[in-house]
Amino acid sequence: MSHANLMNNYFSPNAVYTKEDFKRCFWMRRHVFERLLRDVHQVNPYFRQKRDGTGRPDFSPHQKVTVALRMMAYGSPTDSMDETYGMSEFTCLYTLEQFCDVIVQVYKDEYLREPNQEDLNRLIRKTEDRGFPGMIRSLDCMHWDWKNCPTRWQ
Structure with missing residues:
Protein backbone atom coordinates (compact mmCIF):
# COMPACT_ATOMS: atom_id res chain seq x y z
CA MET A 1 0.00 0.00 0.00
CA LYS A 108 32.88 8.98 -7.32
CA ASP A 109 34.88 9.75 -10.46
CA GLU A 110 32.42 12.32 -11.79
CA TYR A 111 31.06 14.07 -8.70
CA LEU A 112 32.93 12.95 -5.59
CA ARG A 113 36.34 14.35 -6.44
CA GLU A 114 38.31 17.53 -5.92
CA PRO A 115 37.48 20.21 -8.46
CA ASN A 116 39.91 20.63 -11.33
CA GLN A 117 40.93 24.02 -12.76
CA GLU A 118 38.04 24.00 -15.25
CA ASP A 119 35.56 23.39 -12.40
CA LEU A 120 37.12 26.18 -10.32
CA ASN A 121 36.96 28.65 -13.22
CA ARG A 122 33.28 27.81 -13.80
CA LEU A 123 32.49 28.21 -10.08
CA ILE A 124 34.40 31.50 -9.86
CA ARG A 125 32.45 32.88 -12.86
CA LYS A 126 29.15 31.78 -11.29
CA THR A 127 29.90 33.36 -7.92
CA GLU A 128 31.14 36.59 -9.52
CA ASP A 129 27.94 36.80 -11.59
CA ARG A 130 25.96 36.48 -8.36
CA GLY A 131 27.92 39.23 -6.63
CA PHE A 132 30.33 37.10 -4.60
CA PRO A 133 33.80 37.58 -6.14
CA GLY A 134 36.55 35.46 -4.60
CA MET A 135 34.05 33.07 -3.06
CA ILE A 136 36.17 29.93 -3.51
CA ARG A 137 37.81 28.93 -0.23
CA SER A 138 35.47 31.25 1.66
CA LEU A 139 32.39 29.10 2.08
CA ASP A 140 31.24 30.67 5.34
CA CYS A 141 30.89 34.17 3.77
CA MET A 142 31.13 35.71 7.23
CA HIS A 143 32.83 38.81 5.84
CA TRP A 144 29.73 39.78 3.84
CA ASP A 145 27.13 42.16 5.20
CA TRP A 146 23.71 40.62 5.02
CA LYS A 147 21.04 43.29 5.27
CA ASN A 148 18.25 40.86 6.27
CA CYS A 149 20.34 38.56 8.46
CA PRO A 150 18.33 37.29 11.44
CA THR A 151 19.59 39.05 14.59
CA ARG A 152 20.45 35.78 16.33
CA TRP A 153 22.97 35.00 13.55
CA GLN A 154 24.68 38.41 13.63
Whole structure:
Protein backbone atom coordinates (compact mmCIF):
# COMPACT_ATOMS: atom_id res chain seq x y z
CA MET A 1 0.00 0.00 0.00
CA SER A 2 2.83 2.44 0.77
CA HIS A 3 4.32 1.73 -2.69
CA ALA A 4 0.96 2.48 -4.31
CA ASN A 5 0.66 5.73 -2.36
CA LEU A 6 4.20 6.78 -3.28
CA MET A 7 3.58 6.06 -6.97
CA ASN A 8 0.20 7.80 -6.94
CA ASN A 9 1.56 10.86 -5.14
CA TYR A 10 4.75 11.46 -7.12
CA PHE A 11 5.34 9.12 -10.06
CA SER A 12 2.09 8.43 -11.90
CA PRO A 13 1.11 10.44 -15.00
CA ASN A 14 -1.63 12.12 -12.94
CA ALA A 15 0.41 12.47 -9.75
CA VAL A 16 -1.15 14.21 -6.78
CA TYR A 17 1.88 16.47 -6.35
CA THR A 18 3.38 18.77 -8.97
CA LYS A 19 6.96 18.92 -10.26
CA GLU A 20 7.61 21.78 -7.85
CA ASP A 21 6.27 19.70 -4.94
CA PHE A 22 8.50 16.82 -5.99
CA LYS A 23 11.57 19.05 -6.05
CA ARG A 24 10.72 20.55 -2.65
CA CYS A 25 10.09 17.15 -1.11
CA PHE A 26 13.03 15.23 -2.64
CA TRP A 27 15.45 18.18 -2.99
CA MET A 28 15.99 17.25 -6.65
CA ARG A 29 14.14 17.15 -9.93
CA ARG A 30 12.29 14.00 -10.87
CA HIS A 31 14.67 13.11 -13.72
CA VAL A 32 17.59 13.18 -11.25
CA PHE A 33 15.69 10.84 -8.92
CA GLU A 34 14.94 8.53 -11.83
CA ARG A 35 18.61 8.49 -12.84
CA LEU A 36 19.61 7.57 -9.28
CA LEU A 37 16.92 4.91 -9.21
CA ARG A 38 18.07 3.43 -12.53
CA ASP A 39 21.73 3.44 -11.50
CA VAL A 40 21.26 1.83 -8.09
CA HIS A 41 18.84 -0.68 -9.59
CA GLN A 42 21.39 -1.74 -12.22
CA VAL A 43 24.43 -1.87 -9.92
CA ASN A 44 23.07 -3.45 -6.76
CA PRO A 45 20.60 -6.37 -6.77
CA TYR A 46 19.32 -5.23 -3.36
CA PHE A 47 17.35 -2.50 -5.14
CA ARG A 48 15.50 -4.93 -7.37
CA GLN A 49 12.08 -5.88 -6.08
CA LYS A 50 11.85 -9.45 -4.83
CA ARG A 51 9.29 -11.50 -2.98
CA ASP A 52 9.42 -11.96 0.77
CA GLY A 53 9.13 -15.28 2.61
CA THR A 54 5.34 -15.29 2.24
CA GLY A 55 5.49 -14.68 -1.50
CA ARG A 56 4.36 -11.05 -1.31
CA PRO A 57 6.34 -8.31 -3.07
CA ASP A 58 9.10 -6.82 -0.94
CA PHE A 59 9.80 -3.08 -0.84
CA SER A 60 10.01 -1.53 -4.29
CA PRO A 61 13.11 0.22 -5.62
CA HIS A 62 11.18 3.51 -5.41
CA GLN A 63 10.51 2.93 -1.70
CA LYS A 64 14.11 1.99 -0.94
CA VAL A 65 15.59 5.00 -2.73
CA THR A 66 12.98 7.32 -1.22
CA VAL A 67 13.73 6.11 2.29
CA ALA A 68 17.49 6.52 1.80
CA LEU A 69 17.07 10.03 0.40
CA ARG A 70 14.64 11.10 3.13
CA MET A 71 16.98 9.88 5.84
CA MET A 72 19.89 11.80 4.30
CA ALA A 73 18.06 14.95 3.24
CA TYR A 74 15.97 15.47 6.35
CA GLY A 75 17.82 13.42 8.93
CA SER A 76 14.60 11.45 9.31
CA PRO A 77 14.75 8.84 12.07
CA THR A 78 14.12 5.24 11.20
CA ASP A 79 10.93 5.06 13.26
CA SER A 80 9.31 7.72 11.05
CA MET A 81 10.16 5.54 8.02
CA ASP A 82 8.35 2.66 9.73
CA GLU A 83 5.27 4.82 10.18
CA THR A 84 5.31 6.15 6.62
CA TYR A 85 6.72 3.29 4.55
CA GLY A 86 6.33 0.28 6.84
CA MET A 87 10.08 -0.32 6.79
CA SER A 88 11.78 -1.56 9.97
CA GLU A 89 14.74 0.21 11.55
CA PHE A 90 17.15 -2.51 10.42
CA THR A 91 15.85 -2.41 6.84
CA CYS A 92 16.06 1.40 6.75
CA LEU A 93 19.65 1.42 7.95
CA TYR A 94 20.64 -1.39 5.59
CA THR A 95 18.94 0.40 2.69
CA LEU A 96 20.79 3.62 3.51
CA GLU A 97 24.10 1.76 3.70
CA GLN A 98 23.52 0.02 0.35
CA PHE A 99 22.41 3.26 -1.27
CA CYS A 100 25.50 5.16 -0.09
CA ASP A 101 27.80 2.37 -1.25
CA VAL A 102 26.27 2.45 -4.73
CA ILE A 103 26.38 6.24 -4.97
CA VAL A 104 30.07 6.29 -4.12
CA GLN A 105 30.78 3.42 -6.51
CA VAL A 106 28.88 4.92 -9.44
CA TYR A 107 29.50 8.65 -9.04
CA LYS A 108 32.88 8.98 -7.32
CA ASP A 109 34.88 9.75 -10.46
CA GLU A 110 32.42 12.32 -11.79
CA TYR A 111 31.06 14.07 -8.70
CA LEU A 112 32.93 12.95 -5.59
CA ARG A 113 36.34 14.35 -6.44
CA GLU A 114 38.31 17.53 -5.92
CA PRO A 115 37.48 20.21 -8.46
CA ASN A 116 39.91 20.63 -11.33
CA GLN A 117 40.93 24.02 -12.76
CA GLU A 118 38.04 24.00 -15.25
CA ASP A 119 35.56 23.39 -12.40
CA LEU A 120 37.12 26.18 -10.32
CA ASN A 121 36.96 28.65 -13.22
CA ARG A 122 33.28 27.81 -13.80
CA LEU A 123 32.49 28.21 -10.08
CA ILE A 124 34.40 31.50 -9.86
CA ARG A 125 32.45 32.88 -12.86
CA LYS A 126 29.15 31.78 -11.29
CA THR A 127 29.90 33.36 -7.92
CA GLU A 128 31.14 36.59 -9.52
CA ASP A 129 27.94 36.80 -11.59
CA ARG A 130 25.96 36.48 -8.36
CA GLY A 131 27.92 39.23 -6.63
CA PHE A 132 30.33 37.10 -4.60
CA PRO A 133 33.80 37.58 -6.14
CA GLY A 134 36.55 35.46 -4.60
CA MET A 135 34.05 33.07 -3.06
CA ILE A 136 36.17 29.93 -3.51
CA ARG A 137 37.81 28.93 -0.23
CA SER A 138 35.47 31.25 1.66
CA LEU A 139 32.39 29.10 2.08
CA ASP A 140 31.24 30.67 5.34
CA CYS A 141 30.89 34.17 3.77
CA MET A 142 31.13 35.71 7.23
CA HIS A 143 32.83 38.81 5.84
CA TRP A 144 29.73 39.78 3.84
CA ASP A 145 27.13 42.16 5.20
CA TRP A 146 23.71 40.62 5.02
CA LYS A 147 21.04 43.29 5.27
CA ASN A 148 18.25 40.86 6.27
CA CYS A 149 20.34 38.56 8.46
CA PRO A 150 18.33 37.29 11.44
CA THR A 151 19.59 39.05 14.59
CA ARG A 152 20.45 35.78 16.33
CA TRP A 153 22.97 35.00 13.55
CA GLN A 154 24.68 38.41 13.63
